[in-house]
Amino acid sequence: MMVPTSSHRSRVVVVGAGIVGASIAWRIAARGFRVTLIDKAEPGSGASSHSFAWINAGAKEPLGYHNFNRRSLDMWQRFGEALADDGNIAGIGLRWGGKVSWETEDDAAQRLVSQVRQLQSWGYPTRLISASELSELEPSLDVGDVTAAEYSENEGQVEPQLVVDACVRRLAELDAAVHTPTELVGFSFDKGGRIVAVSTTSGDIECDYVVLAAGTATTHLASLAGAYIPQAESPGVVIRTTPVRELLRNVPVVYAPGLGNGRQEIHIRQCADGRMMIGEGNQESLAEDDSQAHADDLLERACHYLPGIVGAEAIPVPVGWRPMPLDGYPVMGFTPEVPNMYIALTHSGVTLAPVLSQLAAMEVCDGVNADDVLSPYRPTRFARTKAR
Ligand SMILES: Cc1cc2nc3c(=O)[nH]c(=O)nc-3n(C[C@H](O)[C@H](O)[C@H](O)COP(=O)(O)OP(=O)(O)OC[C@H]3O[C@@H](n4cnc5c(N)ncnc54)[C@H](O)[C@@H]3O)c2cc1C
Missing domain, CATH: 3.50.50.60 (FAD/NAD(P)-binding domain)
Known part of the structure; x- marks a missing residue:
């Protein structure tokens, strides 16, 4: 044959x-x-x-799709080493350390707890953490009141x-x-x-x-x-800032709660060159406001949780259209x-x-x-x- x-x-x-x-x-x-x-x-x-370029398998449903993302997440290190010059993953901005998120309001905290429990039932390495653990994990954060917090340790980012x-x-x-x-x-x-x-x-x-x-x-x-x-x-907006000193040393990706008055949760990460990236809502949130005023507002909200950014300038980025x-x-x-x-x-x-x-x-x-x-x-x- x-x-x-x-x-x-x-x-x-x-x-x-x-x-x-x-x-x-x-x-x-x-x-x-x-x-x-x-x-x-x-x-x-x-x-x-x-792209916000967060490598993750959380909030991906159903289980089959979660596992598909998980499989890719688990492949990223080897993929990056094969791709990057001399196998140096820092050269493609690949960085691990996980993601933290937390909530202040009871309803949102309950949803966070349920989501963590579901992901844990799927064997995903995420867990509930206390407010003090959150602050210890990423000391640059000023987390304020915390009703529930979570750490997903295997997530990362890339450029x-x-x-x-x-x-x-x-x-x-x-x-x-x-x-x-x-x-x-x-x-x-x-x-x-x-x-x-x-x-x-x-x-x-x-x-x-x-x-x-x-x-x-x-x-x-x-x-x-x-x-x-x-x-x-599916329009989305993720703004940049001017470079700041290294802030998110331990946990590269941060989801911080909304501040009320329609100011939704924000996500923050720091690029290899020191610029911060800030978006709002979740991974699929529709956003079309790419004005300077909105960028300034996102930066102000990020400063609330990450005081080390104070002094940076917000750089608006035109709307990106997700495939x-x-x-x-x-x-x-x-x-x-x-x-x-x-x-x-x-x-x-x-x-x-x-x-x-x-x-x-x-x-x-x-x-x-x-x-x-x-x-x-x-x-x-x-x-x-x-x-x-
Ligand atoms: C705001 C935002 C946040 C996101 N956050 C995340 C995240 O945190 N994590 C995550 O995993 N994903 C995230 N995504 C999604 C992710 O960025 C996309 O799924 C990914 O970048 C898609 O890559 P792509 O190569 O398919 O498409 P693209 O990067 O759009 O590339 C398609 C290319 O095709 C070219 N092209 C189009 N028409 C033609 C033509 N006729 N001839 C030749 N070339 C053509 C274009 O010029 C373009 O360069 C986000 C996306 C957005 C917009």
């Missing part, structure tokens, strides 16, 4: 050099395939540049731009092509409905496979090939409409980049289906919706 093996010289065009597309391109090129990565703009300048830049460097070492600015504008098909070339603003590129990892543009680009990949609009599949879950796999077009569309793409890139590379390069893991996330679920 002949055991099927992959054809190493297959040509793969990856569309979109965000953290998802760049990671997939790197993994496929590392398998010996001839990869061309294209982006209509600077690599990393899409949603990845707006998506540095990850994308590292992917581009690895791709160059693997003799893969990276073309920017090069916009995908159409496809050419053979009689069997397979894509034989992509049309771009830099000319046609012949290919055996196309990976669409174009973030929010994936819906439109897939439709050009006749595939239906619906998304929801957001209509049902909120990843879309991974070849489409039923076009057999050699692979979709890689997801929210939480920073957390999920290691697992998505590994599975996409395996499915494209080995011609196999990782159905036991990916069946909930197949593009076919939308084809069925459309047909009804």
Whole structure:
């Protein structure tokens, strides 16, 4: 019996050099395939540049999706070491130490306790902590009154731009092509409905496979090939500050309670260069106020809990649009409409980049289906919706 093996010289065009597309391109090129990565703009300048970039599996439901995120979280260290120059994960801003959050109001505290209990029942390393433990864990915080607090010790953060830049460097070492600015504008098909070339603003590129990892543009680009990949609009705002001295020395990610009067909870983390990132609400909160006034308000709220930021200036960042599949879950796999077009569309793409890139590379390069893991996330679920 002949055991099927992959054809190493297959040509793969990856569309979109965000953290998802760049990671997939790197993994496929590392398998010996001839990869061309294209982006209509600077690599990393899409949603990845707006991301809070917290690596986590909390607040991810149901259990299967939680475990999928957990698996990727657990892969990040090895993924980062393989990707970063000389294996130095600090070079891509990968940092561990966990996340703390706390609540002051009874109702919110009760919800926090329930969430911790559920995550613990799933075996996730999170736990309730006292106010004094919270202050000891991260002495730079001025936590105020605490009704309930939590510490999720295995979570972390990374800098998506540095990850994308590292992917581009690895791709160059693997003799893969990276073309920017090069916009995908159409496809050419053979009689069997397979894509034989992509049309771009830099000319046609012949290919055996196309990976669409174009973030929010994936819906439109897939439709050009006749595939239906619906998304929801999901605007988000995470502001920056001017650099401050190192503050969050122990716990990189902080969720602090709202201050009343519609001022929701905020999340704070510190970049490797000392800038703070501040957003409000949860991971999916819709926000479109990218004004200086709103940035100033977010900074003021952060100063309430992290006095060391006082004196920094708030730098507003334009609204970022999360790639957001209509049902909120990843879309991974070849489409039923076009057999050699692979979709890689997801929210939480920073957390999920290691697992998505590994599975996409395996499915494209080995011609196999990782159905036991990916069946909930197949593009076919939308084809069925459309047909009804
Ligand atoms: C405010 C905000 C906060 C977030 N916080 C977190 C978080 O804490 N943790 C987490 O895990 N995730 C978070 N996310 C989600 C995460 O950032 C995204 O899931 C991830 O960045 C998506 O990466 P991507 O590569 O799929 O898309 P993108 O980064 O958007 O990349 C897509 C690329 O495709 C290119 N492109 C588009 N059209 C074309 C075309 N026609 N031809 C060629 N190229 C094209 C674009 O220029 C872009 O560079 C957040 C997102 C936002 C916006």
